[in-house]
Amino acid sequence: MDPFVDLMQGFAAALTPKYLLVCFVGVLLGQIVGVLPGIGPSAAIALLLPLTYNSDPTAAIIMFAGVYYGAQYGGTLTSVLISVPGESSTVMTTVDGYQMALQGRGGVALGIAAIGSFIAGTLGTLGLMLLAPPLAKAALAFGPPEYFALVVLGLTALAAVGSSVMKGLTTGVAGLLLGTIGIDPQNGIARFDYGQIWLLDGVEFIVLTVALFGVGEVLASCTLGVLRPIVNIGSPFPTREDWRASRMPILRGSIIGFLIGVLPAAGATIASFISYIVEKRCAKDPSRFGRGAIEGVAGPESSNNAASAGAMVPMFALGVPGSGTTAVMLGALIMFGLRPGPEMFVQNSGLVWAVIASMYIGNVLLLIMNLPLAGVFARLLKVPYYWLYPPILALCVAGVYSQDNSIQDCWLLVAFGALGWMMKRYDWPAAPMILGLVLGPLFEENLRRAMDMSHGSGLIFVSRPISSLLLAAALLTLTVPALLAFLRDRRALAQA
Amino acid sequence: MQGRPAPGEVGLASIFAIVGVVWIAGAARMTIWDGGFAPDSGFLPLIYGILLTALSAITVVSLFWGDAAADAGAIAKPLLVLAAVLVAVIGLSVAGFGIAIFLMLLFLYAVVEKLPVVRSLLAAAGTTAVLYVVFKTWLGVPLPIGPLGI
Numbered sequence: 001m002d003p004f005v006d007l008m009q010g011f012a013a014a015l016t017p018k019y020l021l022v023c024f025v026g027v028l029l030g031q032i033v034g035v036l037p038g039i040g041p042s043a044a045i046a047l048l049l050p051l052t053y054n055s056d057p058t059a060a061i062i063m064f065a066g067v068y069y070g071a072q073y074g075g076t077l078t079s080v081l082i083s084v085p086g087e088s089s090t091v092m093t094t095v096d097g098y099q100m101a102l103q104g105r106g107g108v109a110l111g112i113a114a115i116g117s118f119i120a121g122t123l124g125t126l127g128l129m130l131l132a133p134p135l136a137k138a139a140l141a142f143g144p145p146e147y148f149a150l151v152v153l154g155l156t157a158l159a160a161v162g163s164s165v166m167k168g169l170t171t172g173v174a175g176l177l178l179g180t181i182g183i184d185p186q187n188g189i190a191r192f193d194y195g196q197i198w199l200l201d202g203v204e205f206i207v208l209t210v211a212l213f214g215v216g217e218v219l220a221s222c223t224l225g226v227l228r229p230i231v232n233i234g235s236p237f238p239t240r241e242d243w244r245a246s247r248m249p250i251l252r253g254s255i256i257g258f259l260i261g262v263l264p265a266a267g268a269t270i271a272s273f274i275s276y277i278v279e280k281r282c283a284k285d286p287s288r289f290g291r292g293a294i295e296g297v298a299g300p301e302s303s304n305n306a307a308s309a310g311a312m313v314p315m316f317a318l319g320v321p322g323s324g325t326t327a328v329m330l331g332a333l334i335m336f337g338l339r340p341g342p343e344m345f346v347q348n349s350g351l352v353w354a355v356i357a358s359m360y361i362g363n364v365l366l367l368i369m370n371l372p373l374a375g376v377f378a379r380l381l382k383v384p385y386y387w388l389y390p391p392i393l394a395l396c397v398a399g400v401y402s403q404d405n406s407i408q409d410c411w412l413l414v415a416f417g418a419l420g421w422m423m424k425r426y427d428w429p430a431a432p433m434i435l436g437l438v439l440g441p442l443f444e445e446n447l448r449r450a451m452d453m454s455h456g457s458g459l460i461f462v463s464r465p466i467s468s469l470l471l472a473a474a475l476l477t478l479t480v481p482a483l484l485a486f487l488r489d490r491r492a493l494a495q496a
Numbered sequence: 497m498q499g500r501p502a503p504g505e506v507g508l509a510s511i512f513a514i515v516g517v518v519w520i521a522g523a524a525r526m527t528i529w530d531g532g533f534a535p536d537s538g539f540l541p542l543i544y545g546i547l548l549t550a551l552s553a554i555t556v557v558s559l560f561w562g563d564a565a566a567d568a569g570a571i572a573k574p575l576l577v578l579a580a581v582l583v584a585v586i587g588l589s590v591a592g593f594g595i596a597i598f599l600m601l602l603f604l605y606a607v608v609e610k611l612p613v614v615r616s617l618l619a620a621a622g623t624t625a626v627l628y629v630v631f632k633t634w635l636g637v638p639l640p641i642g643p644l645g646i
Contacts, residue, residue, distance in 0.1 A: 051630070051635070164555070164558075166551060166554055166555045166558060167555060169551050170509070170512055170548065170551040170552055170555055173544055173547045173548045173551060174512055174515065174548055176540075176544050177515065177516075177519055177541070177544040177545065177548055180519075180540060180541045180544065184537045186537070187536070187537060189526070189537045191522070191526065191537060191541060192519070192522055192541070215578075215581065218577070219574040219577055219578055220574070222573055222574055222577050223570050223573050223574065386605075386609040386611070387619065389577075389604075390600070390601045390604040390605060390619075390620075390623070391601070391623045391627075393577070393580075393581055393600070393604070394597050394600065394601055394623055394624070394627055395627065396581075397581065397584060397585065397588075397597065397600075398593070398597070398627050398630075398631050398637075398639075401588070401593075401637070401639070401640075402631050402635060402637040402639075405637065405638055407585070407588055407589055407640070410585040410588065411585060413581075413585070414578070414581055414582050414585055417578065417581065418578055419508075419511070421574055421578070422504065422507075422508045423508065425504065426502065426504065426505040426508055428508065443540075444540050447534075447535070447540070448534040448535065449534075451533050451534040451535065452532075452533045452534045454533070455533050456532075456533040456534070
């Protein structure tokens, strides 16, 4: 079907009062968690999972998507006003945004960030709409070896994003390993249940996600001190001169962000870094950067929003997350009994197009909220974290208990929460672990089916072109960062 | 060797390594390959166990080869907060959801954060009430009941 016809049907669904409301709630929550310290979009979605369990999956995914891209807007506020990035993807905004705020132009920085984010978010959604369906269509020809290779690519790509590939791989394998607890679906044998009936169903995705992103983040952030004083915002409306300087950075940022977001696990953070570097290279006077150049805000802010839309492309089309947050959303889709990947555009096209349409609507809502209401959201920065984290912990306990009415799940919450805290403390990424748990059964099922197909020959994974390409890409995601680090170290050693 | 890594991080990597060894031992008791084309129940757990142990070991070694890392940040407060959650989970089946969560919140506000008692009481009671209404009344979750019926 024509994507525009599908999109119109998506709008027909997304514009119903129920979905409009959940979209508004999602972007509002996203905006708030982006502003608040110690809680990010992954944690927010994790906390919402128990509340949306057994509800309408379309409504839930619209809300989660709203939280995801809304948080990019919210993170900007803290970057500009107190020089503390609310999200890792807004780190580059801090450089020039805070300088603009010190010069009394904080409102303009927020205004151009909101306008740039709106344009980039809309362009990114357009790209998602045009790119995801053909990608999914091509992927419909995938068999078990290709799915197996896709899972490998998803895991390695997500593992390679963090500070250490080795740590990412370790947590990814730990997630796969946790996925083997419970009944083996192939032959009904109980594995690693240690005689505990409650372990026969395995470790639930909600339990691990809430523990690592909820309890773990709270424990890592509960020592946060008092935030810096907030500078005055001023008018959020850019002048004609500001707009002229920002037009091209917004356009370039949108393109860079979308393309990087589409790459599995590259995500909004890398997109914003590259966009900043590109803007500095393109500038007539690069020395203005770091001293309040509006291009240094417009480019990265546009790119991080376009990347959020881009990250949805591999999630919907291939079932491979484009970022840590989409890894949690991917798990949510599986929790709702859906199978992310090429078949989603055929079997659940109503959901996919309603979510895509809601992203256009959400971007309009965020623009309306951010231009006149930036000052209102800035007041949230004054809420101390010590008032926030106890209710978050209580919500974690209640949410995990409610999922299966199980006290044992609450024990797991405490144990994995402690693990999540240690992982956060020493910069071990949690997203690969979640993804490992979620994709583990798919990985095992497709490995077995592929081996059956090939009569026990492992060559099937390298003899089929798409599968071998995906595995080569997986290998590259692991070797390229290691190679770059090696070259950087050698250069540093040579300069010393 | 360039520096001493943070003991906590070595401990974290060791936890993963131990889990890996446990999985290898568990998988060894299962059928790895029963002679058919596809692997059996023990195959992937064995592979995961070996991989996890190896990756954790490499990470530990790389920690010793990297720059010395500080064991940054306080641990007393996070441990106290974690203990409060642990006690609340124990209390769920003894005292019921309402009392266990209320006491956890009160402890965190009044003792850990040293906030004024009246404000702590109000915040703890308000949060517990909201959670109770959302989960019990709105979502219909049969929350654990204690001697006071909540």
